[in-house]
Amino acid sequence: MDFYSFLIQSLNALQYGLLLFLVASGLTLVFGIMGIINLAHGSFYMIGAYLAFALTSLTGNFFVAILLGIPLALAFGAALEALLFAHLYKRDHLEQVLLTYGLILIFEEVRSLLLGDDVHGIPVPEIFAASIPLNDTLSYPVYRLVISAVCIVLAVGLYWLIQRTRLGMMIRAGSHDRDMVQSLGIDINRIYRTVFALGVALAALAGMLAAPISSVFPGMGSQVLIISFVIVVIGGIGSVWGALIAALIIGFADTFGKVLLPDFAGLIVYLVMAVVLLWRPEGILKKG
Amino acid sequence: MKTTLKGFTRHVLLAAAALGAAGLAHAQEKVKVGLMLPYTGTYASLGNAITNGFKQFVSENGGKLGGREVEYFVVDDESDPAKATENAKKLIKRDNVDVLVGTVHSGVALAMSKVARENKTLMIVPNAGADELTGPLCDANLFRTSFSMWQPSYAMGKVMAAKGHKKVVTLTWKYAGGQQAVDGFKEAFEKGGGKVLKDMTLPFPNVEFQPFLTEIAALKPDAVYVFFAGGGAAKFAKDYAAAGLKNSIPLYASGFLTDGTIDAMGEASQGLLTTLHYGDGLDSAKNNAFRLNYAKSYKAQPDVYAVQGYDAAQAFNVGLTAVKGDTSKRAELIKAMETAKIDSPRGPFTFSKAHNPVQNIYLRKVEGRENKVIDTPEKSLADPARGCKL
Amino acid sequence: MNPTSQRLILPLLLAALLAFPSFGSDFYVELVAKTLVLAIFAMSLDLLVGFTGLVSFGHAAYFGIAAYAVAMITPKYDPASLWLALPAAIIAAGLAAFVIGLFVLRTKGIYFIMVTLAFAQMVFFLFHDTNLGGGSDGVNINFKPDAAIAGWAPFDLNEPGQLYYFIVAALVAVYGVLKLVLRSPFGRVLIGIRSNEHRMLSLGYATFYYKLAAFTLAGALAGVAGFLYAVLSGFVTPELLAWHQSGNVLLMVILGGMGNLVGAIAGAFAFTAMQEAFGAWTKHWQLAMGLAIVAAVLFLPGGLSAIPARLKRAMTGEEK
Numbered sequence A: 001m002d003f004y005s006f007l008i009q010s011l012n013a014l015q016y017g018l019l020l021f022l023v024a025s026g027l028t029l030v031f032g033i034m035g036i037i038n039l040a041h042g043s044f045y046m047i048g049a050y051l052a053f054a055l056t057s058l059t060g061n062f063f064v065a066i067l068l069g070i071p072l073a074l075a076f077g078a079a080l081e082a083l084l085f086a087h088l089y090k091r092d093h094l095e096q097v098l099l100t101y102g103l104i105l106i107f108e109e110v111r112s113l114l115l116g117d118d119v120h121g122i123p124v125p126e127i128f129a130a131s132i133p134l135n136d137t138l139s140y141p142v143y144r145l146v147i148s149a150v151c152i153v154l155a156v157g158l159y160w161l162i163q164r165t166r167l168g169m170m171i172r173a174g175s176h177d178r179d180m181v182q183s184l185g186i187d188i189n190r191i192y193r194t195v196f197a198l199g200v201a202l203a204a205l206a207g208m209l210a211a212p213i214s215s216v217f218p219g220m221g222s223q224v225l226i227i228s229f230v231i232v233v234i235g236g237i238g239s240v241w242g243a244l245i246a247a248l249i250i251g252f253a254d255t256f257g258k259v260l261l262p263d264f265a266g267l268i269v270y271l272v273m274a275v276v277l278l279w280r281p282e283g284i285l286k287k288g
Numbered sequence B: 001m002k003t004t005l006k007g008f009t010r011h012v013l014l015a016a017a018a019l020g021a022a023g024l025a026h027a028q029e030k031v032k033v034g035l036m037l038p039y040t041g042t043y044a045s046l047g048n049a050i051t052n053g054f055k056q057f058v059s060e061n062g063g064k065l066g067g068r069e070v071e072y073f074v075v076d077d078e079s080d081p082a083k084a085t086e087n088a089k090k091l092i093k094r095d096n097v098d099v100l101v102g103t104v105h106s107g108v109a110l111a112m113s114k115v116a117r118e119n120k121t122l123m124i125v126p127n128a129g130a131d132e133l134t135g136p137l138c139d140a141n142l143f144r145t146s147f148s149m150w151q152p153s154y155a156m157g158k159v160m161a162a163k164g165h166k167k168v169v170t171l172t173w174k175y176a177g178g179q180q181a182v183d184g185f186k187e188a189f190e191k192g193g194g195k196v197l198k199d200m201t202l203p204f205p206n207v208e209f210q211p212f213l214t215e216i217a218a219l220k221p222d223a224v225y226v227f228f229a230g231g232g233a234a235k236f237a238k239d240y241a242a243a244g245l246k247n248s249i250p251l252y253a254s255g256f257l258t259d260g261t262i263d264a265m266g267e268a269s270q271g272l273l274t275t276l277h278y279g280d281g282l283d284s285a286k287n288n289a290f291r292l293n294y295a296k297s298y299k300a301q302p303d304v305y306a307v308q309g310y311d312a313a314q315a316f317n318v319g320l321t322a323v324k325g326d327t328s329k330r331a332e333l334i335k336a337m338e339t340a341k342i343d344s345p346r347g348p349f350t351f352s353k354a355h356n357p358v359q360n361i362y363l364r365k366v367e368g369r370e371n372k373v374i375d376t377p378e379k380s381l382a383d384p385a386r387g388c389k390l
Numbered sequence C: 001m002n003p004t005s006q007r008l009i010l011p012l013l014l015a016a017l018l019a020f021p022s023f024g025s026d027f028y029v030e031l032v033a034k035t036l037v038l039a040i041f042a043m044s045l046d047l048l049v050g051f052t053g054l055v056s057f058g059h060a061a062y063f064g065i066a067a068y069a070v071a072m073i074t075p076k077y078d079p080a081s082l083w084l085a086l087p088a089a090i091i092a093a094g095l096a097a098f099v100i101g102l103f104v105l106r107t108k109g110i111y112f113i114m115v116t117l118a119f120a121q122m123v124f125f126l127f128h129d130t131n132l133g134g135g136s137d138g139v140n141i142n143f144k145p146d147a148a149i150a151g152w153a154p155f156d157l158n159e160p161g162q163l164y165y166f167i168v169a170a171l172v173a174v175y176g177v178l179k180l181v182l183r184s185p186f187g188r189v190l191i192g193i194r195s196n197e198h199r200m201l202s203l204g205y206a207t208f209y210y211k212l213a214a215f216t217l218a219g220a221l222a223g224v225a226g227f228l229y230a231v232l233s234g235f236v237t238p239e240l241l242a243w244h245q246s247g248n249v250l251l252m253v254i255l256g257g258m259g260n261l262v263g264a265i266a267g268a269f270a271f272t273a274m275q276e277a278f279g280a281w282t283k284h285w286q287l288a289m290g291l292a293i294v295a296a297v298l299f300l301p302g303g304l305s306a307i308p309a310r311l312k313r314a315m316t317g318e319e320k
Helices: A003-034 A041-059 A062-083 A093-115 A142-164 A166-176 A178-183 A188-214 A220-235 A240-260 A262-279 B002-026 B044-060 B081-094 B106-119 B150-162 B176-191 B210-219 B230-242 B262-269 B285-298 B304-322 B330-339 C003-023 C026-052 C060-073 C082-104 C109-129 C160-183 C185-195 C197-202 C207-233 C243-256 C261-281 C285-299 C304-316
Strands: A131-133 A139-141 B031-037 B068-076 B099-101 B122-125 B142-144 B167-173 B195-202 B223-227 B251-254 B273-276 B349-351 B357-367 B370-381
Touching: A003 A041, A003 A142, A003 A166, A003 A188, A003 A220, A003 A240, A003 B210, A041 A062, A041 A093, A041 A188, A041 A220, A062 A188, A093 A220, A093 C109, A093 C243, A093 C285, A131 A142, A139 A142, A142 A166, A142 A188, A142 A240, A166 A178, A166 A188, A178 A188, A188 A220, A188 B230, A220 A240, A220 A262, A220 C109, A240 A262, A240 B210, A262 B195, A262 C082, A262 C109, B031 B044, B031 B081, B044 B068, B044 B285, B044 B304, B068 B081, B081 B099, B081 B106, B081 C026, B099 B304, B106 B122, B106 B142, B106 B176, B122 B304, B122 B330, B150 B176, B150 B223, B150 B251, B150 B273, B150 B357, B150 B370, B167 B176, B167 B210, B176 B195, B176 B223, B195 B210, B210 B230, B230 B251, B230 B262, B273 B370, B285 B304, B304 B330, B330 B349, C003 C026, C003 C160, C003 C261, C026 C160, C026 C185, C026 C207, C026 C243, C026 C261, C060 C082, C060 C109, C060 C207, C060 C243, C082 C109, C082 C207, C109 C243, C160 C185, C160 C207, C160 C261, C185 C197, C185 C207, C197 C207, C243 C261, C243 C304, C261 C285, C261 C304
Parallel strands: B031 B068, B031 B099, B099 B122, B122 B142, B167 B195, B167 B223, B223 B251, B251 B273
Antiparallel strands: A131 A139, B273 B357, B349 B357, B357 B370
16 A cells, blocks of 8 residues: 555545544433433434435425434434433343334334335535545545534534533533432433433434435444444543544544455454453543 | 233234134145245345235236135245244245245345255245355256346456456455355456456445545556445445546446446436346337336336246246146146246246256446346356256 | 242243144244244353343354354264264353453443443454355355264254254253352352442452353353254354344343343243244334334333232232
């Protein structure tokens, strides 16, 4: 690999890592703050992508679809929390694993009943449809760079929300001691509902943004689920910065693994996780 | 909770009773067809198309096969090889089907064929292209109405060599299907004087293609040959175009790249060249009638999978008709299928010694929303059936 | 379930299992055999989840490793010897559990769940992406192991009936081993770890080594199940090690009620029954399955084995 290819591959790794971060960010919030293991997180990514497809077909405009999709995802998340997850806080992780495993099956089948099993595509929005030439044969799609930019903005925004706002303070306090926050007269249930809705919306947004480049197809959620968990755990459960760092590590490991060691590409990601956890059993950055 | 449970139990009991009654009353007349296909997961739409195609032939044939009414036993194979043996046994041992039809996923089909062989059950494969099924694992009781991986990819190797491409890079998922497609392609391409610079693979069903596109750009081949299907295929074609490679390095593939995925690919699909045993705009009376009927019955356009399901029913009907519906005359039934000329929407085909279709392979170009047939590079192409002792 | 009723019910269940082949058709005999294999698998996990308090989300790895061991040890054109294949499969699974346990047992809680998953995924991709065992296409086992000792064959696993009884015997053996272990001082330490590991530590027990021993034993027993599965189905694929499989076996344990060996067996039967019933009922059986799982979590805490106690409470009119 010459230096120029190395640079382009690094760009690929960076862009892939940032997209992974967007998917995993919602998971790390729900996981870290509410202590819920949510296996259905990948389904929210899938739902986001299908939402983008359905709404783009309805409205004819991808941006309108996203603007409509985000509040829908938030409402969906809040409703799910109220109906199901609110019953799970006092249960152990096992039952959470089980319930959300059941939800995966339900979401996939409902999707199949409502929208069928065909592969769908969404065109990249016109203004981002161009590509930037890198050399005489290869160019880089602008839309991928746009996604990366959105991911960076969201990372900063999330960090600000949690570290610098009053809501963030309550969230942080709630993740440490639920009962204490409650006794201070703060409505912890509402905070949890907000966090969960936010987590669902982030995953759905990732699905919506990825839809134009990844297509929309059955089972797309399960492709990102496990990798998201790996990122969350490597980064340190509940840490937004940690998830960002972990997502970039995974992006690089996966991209260069595929090129240099094709037979072990799938394995490398988990090897990285094992090594990191042996070095720091609670992830790179601890919760906080 | 109590009421729903009760209701559910009643459903199951009713269903069981209905099945039991049906079994008793018509045990003499109805022929039992076992459909083991994917109805959930990535390949669900393919399983449904095959089922539709099969049922369409039966209804065109007056609701009968070989003069007998048809009873279906359906199992969702989930494209999960780990459950394949058990699912196949369900149809063969529990339901005692007369013919086992399935499936899409090659790994599942291989496991099914093993159970079918052990129980000497007649089996018809309506999609899975694994070369082994009509190669080393061929069997008197096993027929295939689709293709072998080797067929379309071999034809593509010939096409690309004839176009004057000398240096090519291949890319596919790392599983037997992809490997066999690349092998078939290489065989013809190298025979035609071409050279494969590099074979690249990524784990199935991974769809992060960007690193490979960068590699391709660095290697600067004359052309690229790939094997992908379904959601991954759509994503690949889009990524390839977005990376600017579509204009500088032509992309070729086995037909599955653009079957059922053109809408999802959008602009990126236009002009792609692929090879397959079926295509749009095949202007024959049979194909036109088939497409019209299918569109009427299912409110959807048929695809290659529907054709393969349709032909599975046709082939079985030929055999069953020859023995007047008497499935116990297995040898004669098989003999009739072996010598039959199947009037398929893809064009007539016969079965090879190994029971794989001897068929035309078409070169298709994506124009609008169609895989337009533009040439027939291989007429009556037979799979070499390496390792088959039939 | 109290001990006396268990003492009554168990022989009855065993008798039913032994008599089943005389009534059930071939297909159902095989289905029950498969369910018994899953029951062994579930019991082995229950040792960790229910008795030691270690929620492993990667138990399918050891099941799969044993199955692959059978595939690798069986020559292409000959059967392997049972007396070689069975110990090899168990040792392979136990060894893998020992090595992985050295790493994963350093973590706790949520991290333990995730790290066991990560290691299982590593093993999954090892078999899935490399050519070690046929890659993602899996590998056939053409011959079932041969039970002959120096020319004399006490039984023949190619006979479905004899294979069935072999599996029943394995189930009884694994149940017996687990019962003995749990009654031993070692087992009591494990149960102590579940309720309060810190206390056990301060009492002077090196809990890490106890947990490692339990993890290894559970892996080896999962290996028994994996061996039987490979022999029964004759086909091994990476999906046997996939996280869904780890999820399914957890589901069986929870369905049956954790920390109850008979419950784990019941869970395996309930799981298979649900799959069969929903599969026969509707094409969208996964929807029904998903709804059933959600309902079970919400309305059936404690699993199936808690039902008798709940019924009793309901009948005597006691409040919760």
